[in-house]
Amino acid sequence: MPESRHPTAAISSDAVDDVPFASPASQSGAPHAIQPQHYDAIMLAGFGxxxxxxxxxxxxxxxxxxxxxxxxxxxxxxxxxxxxxxxxPINEHNAQLRKALQKELTSRGIELPVYWGNRNWSPYLEDAVQQAADAGHVRLLGLATSAYSSYSSCRQYREDFARALVDTGLAGTVTIDKVRQYFDHPGFVTPFIEGVDTALRSFEAQGLAPSEIRVLFATHSIPMTDASRSGPADLELGEGGAYAAQHMAVGGVIMDHLRSELPARADTAWELVYQSRSGPASQPWLEPDVCDRIAQLPHEGVKAVVIVPLGFLSDHMEVLWDLDEEAMEAAAEAGLLAARTPTPGVHPEFVSGLVDLISERIEARAVSEREHVTPLGPWYDVCRPGCCENVRRGFSPAAAGLQP
Known part of the structure; x- marks a missing residue:
């Protein structure tokens, strides 16, 4: 297991009460839970x-x-x-994930119901929290449908939890902790390894040399101001912050694994690209754009491209439109063979990995025993102060982390 590069020292006593809406096991503010915790239910949080x-x-x-x-x-x-x-398709995917999680929990003898609520559409998170409370489930463990650190993929979910508790009047009665970010948990990474391997084998079987194939790991672009503030400030992970660093680390692990199986793949280059930009042209966002890079690849001797939706859990709209429609069209226009690999969805390894993370948190498993495949992990149970700031909105109340 790679050595962790981020600090795990105990937090001072001044941090007590600085983790709002938290269970007793998380109120100390320690980066990782050190006290086993009973939970009543799992709260699956989606975008909608x-x-x-x-x-x-x-x-x-x-x-x-x-x-x-x-x-x-x-x-x-x-x-x-x-x-x-x-x-x-995102709601249907989350319904399938909820069902798969419930089945896996039950098979392991973990008797926790799984509730599901969204930020932007029915079923809304506020309703799910109220439903849980009405059933007597007041100590919840949140599981966000996003693996990486940034405002929209982590902190905003923590703000959603806080808002749901306040809006329902359940703050002080219901607590919500959150499973750590799982970008480098093997359960999340394994489906991508399998998908990239399948795509590479297909192109290799057609006689393409490894150097003629390019692997593009694609994720949602975000404003540079958000990217630079993703993760704790003291980690100093570069201008793309934890968001870019986490994706790069996972992409490297995937390619290292595939190259170890077939050394000739050392000549297959890979890179991180971005998609789904939605801000004004005057605002810098993470680049390069996936379609822009595809258009350039023929000039670099590339004949086939593997498009990997590394930033996504399931085939929702940004995958179906931005990759399956726009990126594949860009590949056709460039005269490139192209394959888009699957997202984790309800892959058995992914579902099992999520339940591993739930068990890890219930048990307050030692950091040295937590599964992770990059030096950046295991990520924090309790987010650090100011983590993943959104400079346009400022700091809103958030669960599962130290204030602000």
């Missing part, structure tokens, strides 16, 4: 998505609330959803 044409604009208004974006602009994004009948 429309389930019909009439839902698309109301959903997008929820997503962009407070930004003053007119409906005319939203309709530009709405066309992606309307192309698929106004239905995002």
């Amino acid at each position: 998505g429309p389930e019909g044409q009439e839902d698309v604009l109301p959903f997008l208004r929820n997503v962009t609330a407070g930004r003053g974006i007119p409906d005319e602009r939203l309709e530009e994004v709405a066309t992606h959803y309307r192309h698929f009948g106004g239905v995002s």
Whole structure:
């Protein structure tokens, strides 16, 4: 197991009471839970998505609330959803994940019900928290459907938990902790290893040399201001912050594994690319764009491209439209063979890994015994102060971390 590069020293007594909405095991503010904790239920937290044409604009208004974006602009994004009948597959995927988690928990003798709530569409998180409380389940362990550190992929979910508790009037009655970020847990990484290996074997069987194949690990672009503030500030992980560093570390592990199986793959280059940019042109976002890179690859002697949705758990809209439609079209225009690998979805290794993380937190497993495949892990149980700041919004109340 790789050596961890981030600090795990005990936090001072001044941190007590600085972790709002937390269970007793997390109130000390220690980076990793050191006291076993009983939980009543698991709270699966999702992004949400429309389930019909009439839902698309109301959903997008929820997503962009407070930004003053007119409906005319939203309709530009709405066309992606309307192309698929106004239905995002994300809700169905989360329903499948909830069912798979429940089955795996039960098979291991962990008698915890799994509730599911979304940020932007039904079933809403507030309703799920209320439902849990009504059933007497007041000590919840949150599981966000995002593996990496950034405002939108971690802190905003923690803010969602806090908002749900406050809005339902359950703050002080219900507590919510959160499973650590799992970008480098083997259960998350293994499905990607399998997918990339399958794609490479297909191109290799067609007679392509390893140097003629390029692997592009794709993830959602975010503003540079958010990226630079992702993760704790004292880690000094570069201008892309923890968000970029985590993706790069996982991509490296995947390629190192595949090259160890077939040394000739040392000539297969790989890189991290970004997609789904939505901000104004004047605002710097993480680059390069996946389609821009695809257009350049023929000039570098590349004949085939493997597109890996490394930043995504399931095949939701950014995968179906931005990769399966736009990126594949860019590959065709560039004269490249192309394959898009699967997301983890409900892959047995992924589901098992999530339950491992739940067990790890219940048991307060020692850091040395926590599974991780990069030197960046295991990530924190309790997020550090100011972690994943959103400079446009400032700090809102958030569960599962030290204030602010």
